[in-house]
Amino acid sequence: MMQQAACSQAVNAEGAPRPWGQNPNGMHVYLWAGLKSHFEGQHDYPQFLADWSKILTEHGAIVDGSLHAPDSNDLEHTDVIVIYKGDAAYLSDAEKTALEAFVRRGGGLVSIHDSLCGPDPAYFATLVGGAKKHGEVNFTLGTPLHYDIVDKTSPIMEEMTDITIVDEAFYKMTWAKNPEVHVLATVTIPNTPVVAKAAPTYAGKVVPQIWTWEHTLPGGQPARAFVWMQGHTYANFANYQIQQMLLRGIAWAGKRPVDELVSYVAPPRPQHFIAPPSEAARP
Template sequence: MSRFLRFAVVSCAALLATAVLHAAEPLRVFIRAGAKTHGPNQHDHPRFLGDWTKLLGERGLKVDGSMNFPTAAQLDATDVVVIYAADGMKITGADRANFEKFLQRGGGFVVIHDGVVSGDQNDWAKQVQGGSWRWDGEKKTQWHEGEVGLYFVDQEHPITKGVSNFDWKDEVYNQLDMSPDVHVLAVSFVDVFNIWPQLWTYEKTWMGGSAPYRAFVSIPGHEYDVFNTPHYRTLLLRGIAWAGKRSNVDEFCTREELASIQYPAGGPRRAADAIKTFQLHPEFNVTLAADETAAEKIMALDWDPQGRMWVVETPEYPGGLDVNKNDFKAYWNRAQ
């Protein structure tokens, strides 16, 4: 073998080894938690720090965390910051300077529930995460606790791909001060005139930055039970991977978690499970012909004289359907 060919083979092997090593590098995550607030099983930030440090570590991530905002050195060793703390985005002084340097190099972050709140720093927080909580005057942000739902307006984004709508007990925020350039993934609503963003992404290059950063904001997290649902774990794990610019956002999810997103608790049921809940008229019986999602948002159904069933669907509700010039979609930023 010639010296040149030997050099080329060694060089290629070295490059391949470097690429494999780089691909195998764990995603570095820092969890910024805070003191527990609210009632039992609510806003349990310390518990999240403990549980998710363990969970992410078991999934192959390199995890650090604290009840305080990360230091400059900790940010240097971090790819994604997860913020779940009261007033988590109230970042000032040296912490803000360090965080902006982190953003300038393209670091990512995930904000959960009350982590989106920023005290009197709402203008800065809006610039960073795409939306903020307001305390002032008519712009004051509101909230609603109880049985609420998530309606996914983008089911093709890597974070929300394949996720079905569902209801659960938690809390939604409304009248957040939103930037028009956020990418909304899911909303909650009481009617088509009140559509509230609850999950969104935000990508931009910070002033003076060398690379764009990614932010994923997820409002659910008032009740700690939501973190134990496999479909919400999937969303958060995908969000962390996406914010860290991983090519495969499912790499930290289990097979069981991914299997839960089509039929999540509080969402659509498999046909085999749904028929068990039917209350049939004595003259009717039901048999399972197919177990698949063949209909969406049924508005009405009836049978014709030949015994055929006809179904009227409204799959576009509440997003609207553009058919002619008189139609318009109920966008979240037009409805409020």
């Protein structure tokens, strides 16, 4: 009975109990993930959906999501879509219609790693500022990557330094031209075996890997996109600097104060909340 009382104190618009600590006024985030691919510890899209549903809720967001593209009903109250799905730029006509309608009303997009890969990079670049073509060798594979922070004044990059992570960089990109992306960080493409064999002219080139983009689709409202092209190695999502950057980038893309998620403090638990034994034993 006591647990039921705790749940009944917070309900959402449909009358169902809210998760404990959820911010009823939080931004609405839709996580679009996909099925697991690649090797162990790589491209773990389902784990991202599970982990970041919890992380974002704990940071004050109201979270929904799935392993398929959202439709118009999913996006009715959404502020920002976070995409972490292999080759998400392969879109059906219905998916394009729903996504474009969302962006036209000012909805934000966050693209992570190979979400921006597909058959028509020129099209997807109109949504997130840059994209790459599926089937081209346009990647380094896993290797040490050193970030050079280009815009150290950006509030999104407040806690980011010129760190080195083991991940994958992309380089053969199709970029939006009007307007151009605002680059936050670059990587000098290392001369990995795959680069040396398939694209040697890109070795040593400086290529944007983190950026923002503000644009307006024809007939629409101004919209925002934030892109982080790493995430090949799933463990990097737990890196403190990267996690703070992503939280700020998501808030920015959703047109919220950039620190809204990183600064959120959940309310104290009700006195009658019954903690499980594993938590009750903690100091």
